[in-house]
Amino acid sequence: MxxxxxxxxxxxxxxxxxxxxxxxxxxxxxxxxxxxxxxxxxxxxxxxxxxxxxxxxxxxxxxxxxxxxxxxxxxxxxxxxxxxxxxHVTSRNSRGVVAISGNGSEVTAVDRERVVDAARAVSVEGGLQVLHVLPQEFSVDDRGGIRDPVGLAGVRLEASVHLVTGAxxxxxxxxxxxxxxxxxxxxxxxxxxxxxxxxLDDDERDMGVCLIDIGGGTTDVALYLAGSIHHSRVIGLGGQTVTNDVAIGLRTSWSQAERLKCGCGVALAERIERDEMLEVPGVAGRQAQAVPRRHLAEIIEVRMEEILALVRGDLHRLGPGGRPNAGIVLTGGGAQLEGLAELAERVFDLPVRVGQxxxxxxxxxxxxxxxxxxxxxxxxxxxxxxxxxxxxxxxxxxxxxxxxxxxxxxxxxxxxx
Ligand SMILES: Nc1ncnc2c1ncn2[C@@H]1O[C@H](COP(=O)(O)OP(=O)(O)OP(=O)(O)O)[C@@H](O)[C@H]1O
Ligand SMILES: [Mg+2]
Incomplete structure (x- = not known):
């Protein structure tokens, strides 16, 4: 050490x-x-x-x-x-209820701990461990939407939490x-x-916002509603998946595909003129070939749309209450792809920004x-x-x-x- x-x-x-x-x-x-x-x-x-x-x-x-x-x-x-x-990361929302035990029925820090313990006491499958227990809101009797219940008087304390587990x-x-x-x-x-x-900004979290971090190997998602996290997910697709598609689609090496994707790639194929050509080096001494840049963009667009649609599916499953009114924030290396914010705006029909x-x-x-x-x-x-x-x-x-x-x-x- x-x-x-x-x-x-x-x-x-x-x-x-x-x-x-x-x-x-x-x-x-x-x-x-x-x-x-x-x-x-x-x-x-x-x-x-x-x-x-x-x-x-x-x-x-x-x-x-x-x-x-x-x-x-x-x-x-x-x-x-x-x-x-x-x-392997999974998440779910859970609730716990306890009777308030403090003097004069005021919620104490111990009550808050007990109710969160009650909310996390769901069965976790073998081989998984709890990574986070993130409180969303507390309710005292029938008053909901409380961030910190300590000091409030009541009989019944409830907690909603977001529980994240991993292998x-x-x-x-x-x-x-x-x-x-x-x-x-x-x-x-x-x-x-x-x-x-x-x-993310506090205002966005309060309004509801979905963060999408597009990395090389994964796309990580976190949805915030009313100031707290309500859904999180890791999708096993990312920038490397796109590069693989480009390498196969254009019959070139992985490193050339990565270079083409980052240097000339666009997420919206229609933005590229049909006659714009790229030189794509061949593999193992094969001749370079001229390929329409639009073809590169089409390969990228299909995969990016698939990834974004998986996130959209999650949001739809949450129903109207799961709508991130402040929109989508893209980050991670994959968010640097030209035209991605526009593609995401179409997929989600929500405002999109790239988060620095x-x-x-x-x-x-x-x-x-x-x-x-x-x-x-x-x-x-x-x-x-x-x-x-x-x-x-x-x-x-x-x-x-x-x-x-x-x-x-x-x-x-x-x-x-
Ligand atoms: N300008 C660009 N256009 C398209 N993709 C890009 C651009 N710049 C970087 N990327 C992609 O971003 C990915 C790397 O992103 P990042 O550094 O966030 O990943 P990581 O954190 O290492 O991986 P992960 O989070 O998936 O474990 C690579 O796949 C790379 O091709
Ligand atoms: Mg990353």
Missing amino acids: KASNPAPTGIVVGLDLGTTKTSAVIAEAAGHQVKVIGVGVSPSSGLRRGMVIDVEMTVQAIRKALSEAELMAGVQVQFVYAGISGE ATSVQNITNSIARAGYQATEVVLAPLASGTAV PRRLGGMADRVTHPPFATVLGLVLYGMADQHLGGVPEPSETQSSPRTPWWQSVRDWITDLS
Whole structure:
């Protein structure tokens, strides 16, 4: 373990084990700001669709990303907030009820804990473990919509929670890889919950918003209604699926397909003139061929539409109450695809924006891009979890400058698991 020169208090580390890249961000709470002081990125090759499949390669990527960030920050760290994704993650909403036991029938912190325990006491299938118990709202007697019931008088206390579970072995593979790299996971956090922390505004969460983080191996979804999370899901399709389609469709290598997708790809085929041509290198010495750029766009559009339609299906299943009135926020590397917001507007018939992670102080510019939403969100989650941070500069956040920024983050990430 790396306890020789432990990081000073006030420092929080985010570690995102993405399918394509492992990224680490070290940040410190500095007066009115969260200041990024170290960043490290390493390509990932030990993960598939968000899950660790090769511990040794994952350990190497963690070491590289964290040591790069440590070198830049000039501190050695030990504890990290790590992200988790993968199709093994499942979620559901649950309710619990208890009788209020406090003096004068006022709800105490113990009652709040008891009611959340009651809500989480649903049977969890063998091999799964609870990752988060996220309170949505409390009711005291017949009064609903309460964020924090402590101090309110009543007889009956009810809680609605969003329960997130994941395969115990997947969690273990992450914590073991981190431990073998010489660090320790303080908490394993659902990746879309972290991404949401970095890119969503309080007003959006209150109105209802659906976050879609399109990564390389997975598409992570988090739906917020009335200020709290109501649905989350990890879909095992992402940017790499699109690249595979392009490689097969255009008969070219994977790396050329990736280059074409990122450099010339568009999510709306109709935007491209029919006569615009691309040169596509052949595989293993075969001749390059000229291909209509529109054909590339068609391949991309079909797959992206499929991914977005899977999310739309989830929203429809929730009924009219599940409509995110503030619309859709796209983030992750896949959100950088040209024309994707327009395609998503058509699929959802809702307003769509691409979510850039909120600006932090320090050297945050390097990571203020959609592929880093998760790692920056992990840092903000960690800061809120440790009650760090001061009052943000008004330019840095859209929430009220009178409220400590972490207060609002804590309100909706408060995890009572
Ligand atoms: N300009 C672009 N156009 C289209 N796709 C892009 C663009 N830039 C990056 N991507 C895609 O984004 C994906 C990587 O995104 P990201 O870094 O968010 O993934 P990750 O976090 O490593 O993976 P995951 O979250 O799925 O585990 C790659 O598939 C890449 O091709
Ligand atoms: Mg990711």
